Amino acid sequence: xxxxxxxxxxxxxxxxxxxxxxxxxxxxxxxxxxxxxxxxxxxxxxxxxxxxxxxxxxxxxxxxxxxxxxxxxxxxxxxxxxxxxxxxxxxxxxxxxxxxxxxxxxxxxxxxx
Amino acid sequence: xxxxxxxxxxxxxxxxxxxxxxxxxxxxxxxxxxxxxxxxxxxxxxxxxxxxxxxxxxxxxxxxxxxxxxxxxxxxxxxxxxxxxxxxxxxxxxxxxxxxxxxxxxxxxxxxxx
Numbered sequence: 322x323x324x325x326x327x328x329x330x331x332x333x334x335x336x337x338x339x340x341x342x343x344x345x346x347x348x349x350x351x352x353x354x355x356x357x358x359x360x361x362x363x364x365x366x367x368x369x370x371x372x373x374x375x376x377x378x379x380x381x382x383x384x385x386x387x388x389x390x391x392x393x394x395x396x397x398x399x400x401x402x403x404x405x406x407x408x409x410x411x412x413x414x415x416x417x418x419x420x421x422x423x424x425x426x427x428x429x430x431x432x433x434x
Numbered sequence: 435x436x437x438x439x440x441x442x443x444x445x446x447x448x449x450x451x452x453x454x455x456x457x458x459x460x461x462x463x464x465x466x467x468x469x470x471x472x473x474x475x476x477x478x479x480x481x482x483x484x485x486x487x488x489x490x491x492x493x494x495x496x497x498x499x500x501x502x503x504x505x506x507x508x509x510x511x512x513x514x515x516x517x518x519x520x521x522x523x524x525x526x527x528x529x530x531x532x533x534x535x536x537x538x539x540x541x542x543x544x545x546x547x548x
Contacts, residue, residue, distance in 0.1 A: 325477075327477075354535060354536075356538075361443075361540075361541075362540055362541070363524050363526075363538035363539050363540045363541045364478070364524070364538045365538075366535050366536075366537065369535055377535065412477055412478070414477075414478075422468050422480045422483045422536075423478075423480070423536065424480070425470075425477035425478040425479070426477050427475075427476055427477045428476075428477050430475075
């Protein structure tokens with residue numbers, strides 16, 4: 322098992338374009354989380370899945386953001402009509418439950434120009 | 435709702451000196467508490483966690499933390515700092531009974547002086 326994988330590592334996009342990120346969790350973990358981290362801040366919760374069900378969405382997740390986890394395996398996070406304020410590191414994590422701590426991926430750094 | 439306050443956004447210690455990173459939490463139910471470390475351009479790595487039982491928790495790389503309910507604190511310590519400890523450290527909390535997501539503090543950047 323190679324841990325949590327995120328793709329791409331870096332993404333530069335023009336304002337107004339759509340972007341999609343992918344996260345592959347540890348295979349036996351049924352919970353998957355998305356966080357956003359801006360410079361000098363801690364990770365901020367965006368959303369999480371238990372298997373294929375999206376259980377909670379933060380109010381940070383505007384209607385331009387959508388996340389899916391088909392079949393309870395990998396997950397995608399899509400941002401439509403990107404804005405400069407979307408520039409951040411997007412972190413994915415997985416866990417068998419919320420009590421053991423998460424395993425994080427290396428993140429996808431998004432830069433909107 | 436739970437929250438975490440990390441005192442000091444930057445801490446500098448000399449190599450070989452004691453490391454102390456402070457964390458206070460707020461939670462309406464018994465918390466689970468975590469410390470994570472983040473190296474530049476990388477994800478977060480779990481250092482240690484408190485769930486139940488012994489209040490002094492030992493983690494990786496010689497770090498430990500003590501859960502003090504009366505002080506609502508979970509400070510991170512290491513007896514002797516190494517240059518390789520330079521990184522960003524995040525304290526985090528989740529609420530046991532709610533089986534909820536983890537909420538992170540804003541982080542403390544640890545600088546090690548030669």
